[in-house]
Amino acid sequence: MDNFLDFEKPIADLEGKIRELESLDSGSDLEINEDVSKLRQKATQLLKSTYSKLTPWQKTQVARHVDRPKLFQIIEQLIDDFTPLAGDRGFAEDHAIVGGIGRFRGRTVMVIGTEKGYDLETRLKHNFGMARPEGYRKAQRLMKMADQFGIPVVTFVDTSGAYPGIGAEERGQAEAIARSIQVSMDLRVPVIACIVGEGGSGGAVALATANSVLMYENAIYSVISPEGCAAILWKTREKAQDAATAMKLTAQDLKALGIIDRIVEEPLGGAQRDVEGAIEKLGDAVEEELKVLSQKEPGELREGRRRKFLAMGRLEGVE
Structure with missing residues (x-):
């Protein structure tokens, strides 16, 4: 490496x-x-x-490593006969979010995820994994399609957040994210989300409102980036390391807080050192979760997902 x-x-x-x-x-x-x-x-x-x-800040650096598994690598290794489905049927195709149908270890699944790209050309094409409203509306369309045909949904999240550009805001970025969360809450099929790198802000939650949320051990998941948090609290991005520690954004912290359900072990030295091995371990974890969730009734899946997220942050004994 x-x-x-x-x-x-x-x-x-x-x-x-x-x-x-x-x-x-x-x-x-x-x-x-x-x-x-x-x-x-x-x-x-x-x-x-x-x-x-590793400190939380060092884990943040690892989570952002350029050689960590990318969505297309995950799809190539884990998904057979993948058929991409494009467009939101309203405005345009967004390349930051990729989705489609394929076969995962013998099961038909709907795959939806963020792609950052691996070099300058692909990063520009995929907008560094920062989706615009049409990307989230495409995700909604694919989720509804999966629900209609009884197909489990598996998402892969690696984004610093939704794209904050003027055009995106004009086209309803916040509404698109909120609607994606709402659509996911209503699904009657198993939903498994995998945080593979950065899980940033609402842009990540829009694809991670799942029955089971899996997270690589060196990934991060937070409402804002450490730099953004430091800029707000201390008026300087130089305090990003302090912010990372205070935000409890590591997989270990989030598992303890009940935000995620499972930590996926990475190869020694991080997923970037053995991409194929890391993806295989992630696939094993997804398969195990899918087996459990597939035994549940549609109504139970939906209600369990709703209760799970409504319980987050609630103080015991306080309505």
């Missing part, structure tokens, strides 16, 4: 030394092989030590 984060510099230095020695190795130099083996063990230990005590 070439894209190291700031706190990974000692790991980067070790792995750089390993590559240097490997480039000198002719395959028969026992001493070099032993040195490489020792350095690899040291790098692995350092990786374990580093990732076992």
Whole structure:
């Protein structure tokens, strides 16, 4: 891996030394092989030590890593016969939200998710994963279609938030997000949401109002970005690290608070180090949740989802 984060510099230095020695190795130099083996063990230990005590701000950096699993990679690995469905039937196609029907391990599912892109061209095409109103209206259309045909909905969330542009606001961004939440609340089919990177603001909740909310262990999920929170509270983005700690945005904090239902373990060093392995673990978790939810009646699924979200933030004994 070439894209190291700031706190990974000692790991980067070790792995750089390993590559240097490997480039000198002719395959028969026992001493070099032993040195490489020792350095690899040291790098692995350092990786374990580093990732076992990440701060909320460091987890935020990991969640934003450019090499983390992208929606198209997830679809390619987990969804067979994927057929994309485009447009909101009202204004335009939004490329930040991708949706369609496919087969997940033998089951037909409706897939809806945010795509950030992996290079400048695709990031611009997908607007860095920040959806406009037509994207959320497309999501609503696909959710209703899934409900009509009794197809489970699986969503994948990786967005810093909904697009805040003037045009988006003029076309009803807030209404589109609220309506997506409302439509999801009314569904009578299983809904599983996966927070795979950033789960930012209402733009994430619009796709994460689910019976089961899964979250990678190094992902983040919050009402606002740490930088945005710091700018409001302290009038400076330099306090982002303090904000990240105060906001309880890590998977571990959110599981304890009852906001998410399950933490999906990542490969050592984060999902960005083994994308295929991370996606496979996510697929296993989705399959397990889907098996449980598929045994429930349609009315039970809807009522359970409503109770789940209405209970969030409620003080015990206070109506």
